[in-house]
Amino acid sequence: MTDRVVLVTGAGSGIGAVIAAQAAALGDRVVVTDVDAAAATRISAQLPRSVAMTLDVTSGEQVRAVVARIAREVGPVQVLVNNAGVASDVPFGRLPEELWHRDIAVSLDGAYHTISAVLPGMIAAGGGAIVNVASVNGLTYLGNEAYSAAKAGLISLTKSIAVRYGDRGIRCNAVAPGTIATPIWQQRMEADPMVMQRAARWYPLGRVGRPEDVAAAVLFLAGDGASWITGVTLPVDGGLLAGRLAMADEIVSSAESFEPGPQDEDR
Ligand SMILES: NC(=O)c1ccc[n+]([C@@H]2O[C@H](COP(=O)([O-])OP(=O)(O)OC[C@H]3O[C@@H](n4cnc5c(N)ncnc54)[C@H](O)[C@@H]3O)[C@@H](O)[C@H]2O)c1
8 A cells, every 4th residue: 555645637538547557456545636626536436535726727826726735635645646747739830829839738848847835735744756758750750840849848857846946855857658558649539449459559569558458657757666867768669769670671671782881791
């Protein structure tokens, strides 16, 4: 039993809901928050010792009020999981300004608000753990420019907090998931029912991810087993960022078609 106070943002759906469930299964008191109040209530109702609170992470005022309420009603936040995120699916040249700002407001400004709000309590308690749900998009170009910029910013913020607050016992890490089948993909899955199967071909492990894959990594980084790990971004991506076999094969096979040079003749 871990019995920590765990705040998860965007926990009414997908990855956040599974993070909340896995934390609750460990014995934590989980505060299930989401901008969608009904979704937060529905998820929380399935979990022991959990409470639901409505929270739009883009509002600093709301975040501060919810963190204060958690401290009063549950206890000071010991683990913060910044999971809320939205992804605009419009190519850069046609991306409206408001969608650029929206993606950054949820993933990056949201984490700024929550981290700022929980830090004083964590410092007073002598420590705490923060895990940010970033994305492979924050580490390499895969489209979704606004979303990617937000996640790259979140990875930078992860390192800043880790370094600045390490001596207060606060650890801050991130996970960078690859494609995970969740409602965030709904629009694309409606437009192309095969999108997950096509995405799977790019993954060395031959499948897209499950929310459970990400939640397990988040809870590892939040837990004592990771007590000497801070400032890292752990890809949870089925090997996507490790490299491209198709590219390697293409280059090797074209090299093989060359006439051997003098240095190759002894091989
Ligand atoms: N699914 C993927 O392929 C994938 C890949 C990499 C990273 N991620 C990241 O994982 C996280 C969870 O995504 P998911 O796939 O579970 O998506 P999801 O759409 O199922 O869940 C996201 C949740 O965030 C909530 N949310 C949206 N705006 C919010 C706001 N302003 N304040 C609070 N909550 C808000 C939504 O209501 C929803 O419940 C996101 O940060 C996402 O960027 C997802």
